[in-house]
Amino acid sequence: MSTPPSRWSEMAGKPVQDIDTPSLVIDLDAMKRNLGRMAEFAKKHNIRWRPHAKLHKSVALAKMQVKAGAVGVCVQKTAEAEIMVAGGVHNVYISNQVIAPAKLARVARLAQKLAVQGGGQLAIAVDSSEGVIRLAQAMTQARINAHAGSSVGTVIDVFVEVDVGQGRCGVEPGSAAVTLALEIRKHPALRFAGLQAYHGKAQHLRTAQERRVAIASAVAAVVLTRELLQAQGIEVGLVTGAGTGSLVLEAASGVYGELQAGAFMFMDADDARNERDPAQPQFEHALFVKTQVMSSHSDHAVCDAGHKSHAIDSGLPLVHALDPGSELEYFNGGDEHGILRPAAGCTRLPGLGQMLWLIPGHCDPTVNLHDVMIGVSGGLRQGTVERIIRVDARGAMS
Amino acid sequence: MSTPPSRWSEMAGKPVQDIDTPSLVIDLDAMKRNLGRMAEFAKKHNIRWRPHAKLHKSVALAKMQVKAGAVGVCVQKTAEAEIMVAGGVHNVYISNQVIAPAKLARVARLAQKLAVQGGGQLAIAVDSSEGVIRLAQAMTQARINAHAGSSVGTVIDVFVEVDVGQGRCGVEPGSAAVTLALEIRKHPALRFAGLQAYHGKAQHLRTAQERRVAIASAVAAVVLTRELLQAQGIEVGLVTGAGTGSLVLEAASGVYGELQAGAFMFMDADDARNERDPAQPQFEHALFVKTQVMSSHSDHAVCDAGHKSHAIDSGLPLVHALDPGSELEYFNGGDEHGILRPAAGCTRLPGLGQMLWLIPGHCDPTVNLHDVMIGVSGGLRQGTVERIIRVDARGAMS
Numbered sequence: 001m002s003t004p005p006s007r008w009s010e011m012a013g014k015p016v017q018d019i020d021t022p023s024l025v026i027d028l029d030a031m032k033r034n035l036g037r038m039a040e041f042a043k044k045h046n047i048r049w050r051p052h053a054k055l056h057k058s059v060a061l062a063k064m065q066v067k068a069g070a071v072g073v074c075v076q077k078t079a080e081a082e083i084m085v086a087g088g089v090h091n092v093y094i095s096n097q098v099i100a101p102a103k104l105a106r107v108a109r110l111a112q113k114l115a116v117q118g119g120g121q122l123a124i125a126v127d128s129s130e131g132v133i134r135l136a137q138a139m140t141q142a143r144i145n146a147h148a149g150s151s152v153g154t155v156i157d158v159f160v161e162v163d164v165g166q167g168r169c170g171v172e173p174g175s176a177a178v179t180l181a182l183e184i185r186k187h188p189a190l191r192f193a194g195l196q197a198y199h200g201k202a203q204h205l206r207t208a209q210e211r212r213v214a215i216a217s218a219v220a221a222v223v224l225t226r227e228l229l230q231a232q233g234i235e236v237g238l239v240t241g242a243g244t245g246s247l248v249l250e251a252a253s254g255v256y257g258e259l260q261a262g263a264f265m266f267m268d269a270d271d272a273r274n275e276r277d278p279a280q281p282q283f284e285h286a287l288f289v290k291t292q293v294m295s296s297h298s299d300h301a302v303c304d305a306g307h308k309s310h311a312i313d314s315g316l317p318l319v320h321a322l323d324p325g326s327e328l329e330y331f332n333g334g335d336e337h338g339i340l341r342p343a344a345g346c347t348r349l350p351g352l353g354q355m356l357w358l359i360p361g362h363c364d365p366t367v368n369l370h371d372v373m374i375g376v377s378g379g380l381r382q383g384t385v386e387r388i389i390r391v392d393a394r395g396a397m398s
Numbered sequence: 399m400s401t402p403p404s405r406w407s408e409m410a411g412k413p414v415q416d417i418d419t420p421s422l423v424i425d426l427d428a429m430k431r432n433l434g435r436m437a438e439f440a441k442k443h444n445i446r447w448r449p450h451a452k453l454h455k456s457v458a459l460a461k462m463q464v465k466a467g468a469v470g471v472c473v474q475k476t477a478e479a480e481i482m483v484a485g486g487v488h489n490v491y492i493s494n495q496v497i498a499p500a501k502l503a504r505v506a507r508l509a510q511k512l513a514v515q516g517g518g519q520l521a522i523a524v525d526s527s528e529g530v531i532r533l534a535q536a537m538t539q540a541r542i543n544a545h546a547g548s549s550v551g552t553v554i555d556v557f558v559e560v561d562v563g564q565g566r567c568g569v570e571p572g573s574a575a576v577t578l579a580l581e582i583r584k585h586p587a588l589r590f591a592g593l594q595a596y597h598g599k600a601q602h603l604r605t606a607q608e609r610r611v612a613i614a615s616a617v618a619a620v621v622l623t624r625e626l627l628q629a630q631g632i633e634v635g636l637v638t639g640a641g642t643g644s645l646v647l648e649a650a651s652g653v654y655g656e657l658q659a660g661a662f663m664f665m666d667a668d669d670a671r672n673e674r675d676p677a678q679p680q681f682e683h684a685l686f687v688k689t690q691v692m693s694s695h696s697d698h699a700v701c702d703a704g705h706k707s708h709a710i711d712s713g714l715p716l717v718h719a720l721d722p723g724s725e726l727e728y729f730n731g732g733d734e735h736g737i738l739r740p741a742a743g744c745t746r747l748p749g750l751g752q753m754l755w756l757i758p759g760h761c762d763p764t765v766n767l768h769d770v771m772i773g774v775s776g777g778l779r780q781g782t783v784e785r786i787i788r789v790d791a792r793g794a795m796s
Contacts, residue, residue: 020500020796054733076734096734097692097700099751102418127693130750168731169693169700200732294495295525295567302495302567308766309795313705313730332711333566334598335452335762336474336494336795352528353497364733368706368767371793394793395769397707397734398418 008372008388016376016383017355021292022305024370025357028377028386030286031265037281038264039069045251050074050093050240052262055364057393058373059087061265066091072121074260078103078110079396081122085110087392090120095196095240095260097127097161097169103398104134108142108156115154123157125196127170132158132183132190139189157193158184159240162225164218166200173221178228185234194238197222198260203245204270204314208277215249222255244271248279266363270314287373288320288380289358289366291338296352299341301328303356306336310358311365317358319343322381326350330358368394406770406786414774414781415753419690420703422768423755426775426784428684429663435679436662437467443649448472448491448638450660453762455791456771457485459663464489470519472658476501476508477794479520483508485790488518493594493638493658495525495559495567501796502532506540506554513552521555523594525568530556530581530588537587555591556582557638560623562616564598571619576626583632592636595620596658601643602668602712606675613647620653642669646677664761668712685771686718686778687756687764689736694750697739699726701754704734708756709763715756717741720779724748728756766792 011019019025042049053062053073062073062084072091075081081092092114098104107124114120126132135158143153160180163170171177177195184192202214218241226236240258242250244267250256263271266287276282291305310317312332319328319340325347331339338358342349350356357380360366367373372390376383409417417423440447451460451471460471460482470489473479479490490512496502505522512518524530533556541551558578561568569575575593582590600612616639624634638656640648642665648654661669664685674680689703708715710730717726717738723745729737736756740747748754755778758764765771770788774781 021498022795099692099702100419100690128750167698168735168737292498294497300565304497305795307709307711308763311705312711313733335711335766337566339566352526365706368733369793395767397420397703 011374011385011388014385016380016385019290019374019385021290021355022309023290024367024373025288025290025380026266026373026375026389027286027288027380028375029379030284034264034267034283034286035065035068037283038261041251041281042069042259047251047256048258050091050258050260051265052095052260053080053084053393055262055265056367056373057391057396058389059084059089059392060389062087062089071258074262077397078106079398080393081110082106083393083396085114085120090114092120093123093157093159093240095125095159095198097125097131099131099134101134101138104138105141107135108138111139111156112142112146112154121157123159123193125159125161126180126184127161129180129183132180132187136187136190139187143189153189155189155191158190159193159196160184161196162221164197164199164221164241165202165214166198168200170196173225174228177225178232178234181229181234182232192234192237194236194240194257195222195225196241197239197256198241198243199246200243203243205245206273207275211246211277212249215246215253219253219255226255244283245274248277252279263363268314268363269318269359269361285320285359287360287363287366289317289360291356291358293340293350293352293354293356296349301340301349302333303338303340304336305338305358306334307332308335309369310360311362311369313365314362317360320357320359320380322357328356367391370394409772409783409786412783414778414783417688417772417783419688419753420707421688422765422771423686423688423778424664424771424773424787425684425686425778426773427777428682432662432665432681432684433463433466435681436659439649439679440467440657445649445654446656448489448656448658449663450493450658451478451482451791453660453663454765454771455789455794456787457482457487457790458787460485460487469656472660475795476504477796478791479508480504481791481794483512483518488512490518491521491555491638493523493557493596495523495529497529497532499532499536502536503539505533506536509537509554510540510544510552519555521557521591523557523559524578524582525559527578527581530578530585534585534588537585541587551587553587553589556588557591557594558582559594560619562595562597562619562639563600563612564596566598568594571623572626575623576630576632579627579632580630590632590635592634592638592655593620593623594639595637595654596639596641597644598641601641603643604671605673609644609675610647613644613651617651617653624653642681643672646675650677661761666712666761667716667757667759683718683757685758685761685764687715687758689754689756691738691748691750691752691754694747699738699747700731701736701738702734703736703756704732705730706733707767708758709760709767711763712760715758718755718757718778720755726754765789768792
């Protein structure tokens with residue numbers, strides 16, 4: 001860890017200029033506006049939202065989301081779920097497959113802990129019969145361990161993941177989902193909760209029209225699958241999915257009952273490259289890497305943030321120009337450096353020691369590189385450090 | 399942190415099959431062979447080596463390198479230097495510019511600490527007069543703080559960085575380096591130690607011929623600069639540089655006195671894409687992400703390692719096929735997933751729960767994603783966990 005915790009705690013109240021570089025900084029005002037817009041959007045569309053905590057990995061931000069109206073959070077990893085529950089988040093959905101028996105034992109223990117402690121609820125996704133059977137075995141074993149042989153106990157919510165266009169996990173739409181739902185219903189510790197129908201690829205389609213086509217196809221796949229389930233007398237309690245790039249479409253579908261979008265809190269540079277659907281709330285960039293110029297040249301400057309400070313899987317960061325004439329383009333300078341060249345409108349290259357703000361291409365894996373996020377109120381120019389937000393689940397990949 | 403430290407300590411002696419996924423695993427036998435090859439190479443060429451600890455960020459591995467003959471380690475960040483020194487590494491070179499006064503104060507304190515504690519030595523690179531002046535101010539202030547006004551004290555070694563083709567930091571070859579050396583010599587707490595001449599781009603040139611041309615050009619730039627310095631009566635104590643991709647050329651140059659190569663310890667998938675120079679030692683892949691199949695389909699499988707488990711800045715990981723017929727290609731599945739499709743020679747897709755080994759495209763930023771590396775001896779098939787190696791400087795970016 002680069003900075004001892006004691007050093008972080010001393011930062012509260014300090015001016016934004018004093019934040020060391022490179023650091024991950026949240027513009028708290030912008031983030032809270034994003035949160036308010038999402039809450040309002042969900043309310044208006046009368047839809048649940050369970051935002052993805054894989055973005056921020058922070059108990060504090062999860063709780064802030066729940067306070068704003070979210071029903072709980074989604075996570076991708078068992079370890080993330082454990083950390084959220086330990087921090088006091090009571091409704092957690094592992095929107096992903098878990099196959100390893102040792103991990104499923106942890107999932108089952110967590111489901112029990114949630115049920116006992118706070119009247120909370122754990123949910124998980126499946127996409128194979130083997131996955132259902134292993135989950136049921138783990139839940140049964142946890143019941144035995146907890147109740148010394150009693151067969152009553154905690155129930156875990158299970159969503160069948162349907163591949164609605166992502167081409168990654170999930171069963172094909174249609175009868176395969178019915179088979180899995182029937183398998184789930186055989187096991188008393190499992191409750192068939194509905195369908196996981198997330199179209200990840202749609203988030204990165206650039207035009208609103210392309211996204212409409214993709215989500216229309218996802219909706220059709222869900223409707224087909226739901227009809228087959230209903231024909232077997234199986235009700236689909238909830239259809240859950242959607243990311244920030246497409247959420248207006250899932251919300252308007254009449255089929256999805258829950259939005260998982262998470263990125264709206266911070267807004268990636270990559271999200272901002274999409275043509276905005278007019279119905280989408282005006283989310284703002286709220287997460288920045290603060291960096292400074294460490295080497296200055298006639299045709300370029302070099303800053304102290306490379307791809308150990310921000311993830312570049314969805315493209316390089318944008319440079320957030322605070323003043324006219326300071327427009328720069330970021331080029332890859334390796335693990336610890338960024339190369340800055342003049343962009344359109346630029347009248348001068350920044351000098352040695354000048355502070356700059358980068359908008360990460362992809363916030364989720366960027367946050368995962370940092371131990372803390374420094375929350376600033378009052379803006380990036382004149383603001384002060386309000387609080388230090390721990391990335392509780394940084395590196396929680398198991 | 400995904401796994402509490404107590405859980406790691408219980409892993410020693412366990413079979414490789416029991417390692418949870420995704421995890422970062424070192425094949426210790428292969429790593430030690432790589433280390434032995436590097437030590438032998440350096441000895442044969444009568445050249446110092448100060449491997450870059452930005453790769454492994456581990457005090458234990460730094461000490462292992464010193465034991466094998468390295469003079470110390472290079473780092474890129476002040477925080478990395480602090481962690482190495484705190485761990486007992488006595489010769490540390492920050493092969494990078496440091497500009498922020500608060501960081502330079504830390505650098506100066508560290509130089510003093512090293513000099514006092516272990517007769518150690520700190521070194522740093524500069525590429526601007528402003529950088530030299532700020533460094534000198536910090537060193538002077540640290541002397542005043544330590545000696546209550548005495549002007550005697552610790553000296554820091556300062557290398558002038560010359561841009562020998564990287565196009566990032568460094569002054570132009572020639573007179574600009576002389577200007578900086580003269581500036582350094584004005585300050586009693588600074589000692590001009592030589593030239594930093596690292597050609598990063600050359601590491602990624604695919605053919606041996608392209609690398610020969612690039613390093614020949616770097617050598618010419620160094621020779622020119624050295625002649626100008628000597629004409630001013632300034633001796634160049636040491637020329638330092640070289641990465642794993644080009645080290646045979648710097649070693650044979652007669653100009654470079656020190657190799658900074660670090661990647662040889664683990665060998666990136668990207669390094670292995672280079673045409674090997676016949677003179678280069680046969681370094682092996684020694685770092686792997688252990689992953690398992692979590693979702694199985696007719697035309698692909700999905701594993702539980704995405705780009706939160708390994709860095710993809712230098713390309714996607716290779717799948718290390720332990721058995722004939724199991725050849726797979728890895729496709730980007732996002733933050734937490736990898737998509738696997740059959741590669742040439744593949745006769746079957748892996749089933750649910752099957753363990754796989756990924757060779758990261760770029761090891762440096764991959765290591766930075768993990769809290770520990772699990773050291774295995776006896777190979778990836780039948781081996782056992784020998785030790786857990788902490789990534790002490792994970793996230794140390796300040």
